[in-house]
Structures are given as structure tokens and as C-alpha cells.
Amino acid sequence: MMNVYAIYDRLxxxxxxxxxxxxxxxxxxxxxxxxxxxxxxxxxxEVRLLGTWxxxxxxxxxxxxxxxxxxxxxxxxQ
Numbered sequence: 001m002m003n004v005y006a007i008y009d010r011l012x013x014x015x016x017x018x019x020x021x022x023x024x025x026x027x028x029x030x031x032x033x034x035x036x037x038x039x040x041x042x043x044x045x046e047v048r049l050l051g052t053w054x055x056x057x058x059x060x061x062x063x064x065x066x067x068x069x070x071x072x073x074x075x076x077x078q
Contacts, residue, residue, distance in 0.1 A: 002053040008065065011044040015065075020053045030069040042071040 001023045007016040021029055030047050047069040054060040 002055070004050040004053050004059065005047050005068070006050055006065075007071070008046050008048045008067075009044055010046065015048070018050055027069070030071075034069075034071050037071070039073070043074070045071045047071065 002020050003023055003026065004018050004020055005026070006018045008014075009016070033047075034042060046067045048065040049063060049068045050065055051062040052060045
């Protein structure tokens with residue numbers, strides 16, 4: 001199964017370009033993004049789930065955006 005995600009900037013109140021990841025590797029990918037991205041580039045940002053993806057049909061299900069991973073260390077501490 002694959003999901004559609006996007007980075008949400010809380011300060012700008014905008015979404016980055018959506019991306020598709022296999023559910024089994026998503027958390028590992030988010031941890032890699034957090035570890036390998038400069039702090040100032042991930043401040044006020046989180047990963048949000050937007051829906052599910054079917055390679056044969058395209059977007060299968062659209063969800064109300066939901067936070068699934070925090071990229072900002074300061075937000076984690078609160």
C-alpha cells in the first residue's frame with residue numbers, strides 16, 4: 001500500500017509538493033529527512049498524510065490532512 005504525503009509549513013500555512021511512499025518505509029524515510037535536513041529548514045514543519053495511492057488508478061482515497069510525523073525538534077519537546 002502507498003500513501004500520499006506532503007510537508008506542511010505551520011508558519012507559512014502552506015503545503016510542499018506531495019510525494020508518494022510505501023507505508024512500510026514511510027517512517028524510516030521521515031526519520032532520514034529529519035536527520036539529514038538542517039534545523040532551520042525543518043523548523044515549523046511536519047509531514048501530513050493526504051490520502052492513498054494506487055499505481056493503476058492514481059489517487060484512491062483523499063483524507064483530511066493529518067499530521068503523521070514532526071520534523072521540528074522544538075515542537076516535539078512541547
